[in-house]
Amino acid sequence: xxxxxxxxxxxxxxxxxxxMMLRPKRVxxxxxxxxxxxxxxxxxxxxxxxxxxxxxLKIPDVDLNEGDMVFIPNPNNPTGHHFEMEExxxxxxxxxxxxxxxxxxxxSWVTTVNLLRNFPNLIIxxxxxxxxxxxxxxFGYVISRPENIxxxxxxxxxxxxxxxxxxxxxxxxxxxxxxxxxxxxxxMERRRMFEELEGMGLKPFPSQTNFLYFKVQSAxxxxxxxxxxGVFVRSFWGGIRVSIGKREENEYFLKVLxxxxxx
Ligand SMILES: Cc1ncc(COP(=O)(O)O)c(C=O)c1O
Numbered sequence: 001x002x003x004x005x006x007x008x009x010x011x012x013x014x015x016x017x018x019x020m021m022l023r024p025k026r027v028x029x030x031x032x033x034x035x036x037x038x039x040x041x042x043x044x045x046x047x048x049x050x051x052x053x054x055x056x057l058k059i060p061d062v063d064l065n066e067g068d069m070v071f072i073p074n075p076n077n078p079t080g081h082h083f084e085m086e087e088x089x090x091x092x093x094x095x096x097x098x099x100x101x102x103x104x105x106x107x108s109w110v111t112t113v114n115l116l117r118n119f120p121n122l123i124i125x126x127x128x129x130x131x132x133x134x135x136x137x138x139f140g141y142v143i144s145r146p147e148n149i150x151x152x153x154x155x156x157x158x159x160x161x162x163x164x165x166x167x168x169x170x171x172x173x174x175x176x177x178x179x180x181x182x183x184x185x186x187x188m189e190r191r192r193m194f195e196e197l198e199g200m201g202l203k204p205f206p207s208q209t210n211f212l213y214f215k216v217q218s219a220x221x222x223x224x225x226x227x228x229x230g231v232f233v234r235s236f237w238g239g240i241r242v243s244i245g246k247r248e249e250n251e252y253f254l255k256v257l258x259x260x261x262x263x
Contacts, residue, residue, distance in 0.1 A: 004146040005116070007153055010138035010160055012103045012127035013040070018069070018142065019099050019123055020044040025067030030059055032237040034077045034101065054077040057205075059087040068096035074112070075104045078234070078241040080207030081147050082110050092119045099123045106131030107183060108208035113143060120145055123152075132172050132179045132209060139169045190244045196254050200263050215239040222260055229256045 007027045009015040014142050017040055020027065029037045033050075041048050050070075054060045057079055064070065070091055092112075098121055099142040100112045102116055105126060116122055124143040128134035139161065142152060172179065193212055197204045204214040216222050219235035231253050233242045242253060257263075 001113075001143065002146075005143055005149060007149050007156060008140050008161055008166075009125075009142060009156070010165075011129050011135070012081040012101060012140040014103070014138065014160065015127075015140050015142045016040050016099070017044070018152050018156055019069060019125075020046060020098075022039075022069070022124045022151060023098070024069035024097065025065075028062065028064065028067070028068050028070040028096065030072075032076075033071070034073045034103075037071050042058055057081055059083060060090060061090075064091070064096040066095040067181060070094075070096050070098045071101060071261075072098065073103065074100040074110065075108045075208040077103070077209070077212045078211070078236040078239065080204045080209040080211055080213055081205055082108050082208050085112075088112060089115075092122060094170050095121075097121050097123065099125060101125045104130055104209040106180060107186070107210055109165035111162075114188045116143065116145060120148070128169060128172055129181060132176070134169070134172060137165050137168055139165055145198070170229075172173060186244050189247060189250055193242075193244060193250055195255070200254075200258060200261070211243045213239050213241045216261065222257075225260045226256060228254075229260070231256050241257045 009018055011021045013036060016037065020040055024046065026049050027041045028049045030053045031050055051060045051062055072083065072088060072091065078182050088100065092115065095133055100122065102111060102124055105111055112122060112124055122144065125140065174186035190212060194204050197212065204212045215238055219238050219240055223233055223235040223240060238262060244250065
């Protein structure tokens with residue numbers, strides 16, 4: 001893409017924060033969703049409207065106005081599923097600004113980039129944190145029409161990335177095939193983990209990301225017990241999100257989970 005359509009940020013969180021600096025009247029998101037939308041909205045002191053996903057994790061029908069900014073993580077975190085294009089289109093046809101957070105794009109290859117031509121209200125976020133294992137270095141980018149990028153650049157600290165990180169990010173790009181090759185391995189492990197969890201009587205959500213999510217009773221307590229056994233996972237909205245690790249890590253997780261849940 002032409003550089004005028006892109007700006008760079010410290011991770012996708014930097015992109016979320018930058019969008020929020022446009023000071024929307026209200027931010028809108030649909031839980032279960034990426035919890036940091038709450039954190040950053042509070043930091044930016046923005047009004048939050050957060051109706052839940054409905055019927056099998058679909059985006060609810062909501063009244064949106066000019067001045068609203070809607071955040072849609074696609075694929076979604078923590079469920080790992082991606083939304084249908086019609087659901088996103090419905091929101092894009094509203095007067096709101098729509099931020100589609102494609103942090104996990106390289107796992108799903110579903111994107112709204114081709115909609116930029118028709119929707120001036122669309123802003124897309126990407127990051128090197130997930131597929132490129134670059135989270136600690138903080139590098140992300142925003143794609144939108146040049147007039148939106150100009151507005152974002154007015155709010156952006158021009159020195160928001162160090163020259164060291166920029167050099168490293170270029171190296172990642174040069175070697176992207178190595179990283180993208182690893183995604184196949186993650187997908188294979190995810191499929192295996194999915195089946196193992198189903199075999200344990202759990203119901204993991206189909207995932208297009210590098211993690212799986214499933215509901216359990218007393219999720220917070222299970223997470224604490226797992227932590228005592230050296231397994232670090234997160235609980236969100238009454239479920240557990242586990243990242244796909246190396247095969248031996250996944251094996252250990254499954255073994256300890258079985259013991260904790262007494263399966
Ligand atoms: C949907 C979503 N957006 C953004 C981020 C933040 O990523 P980054 O490390 O690039 O700030 C995450 C990280 O978990 C995420 O799940």
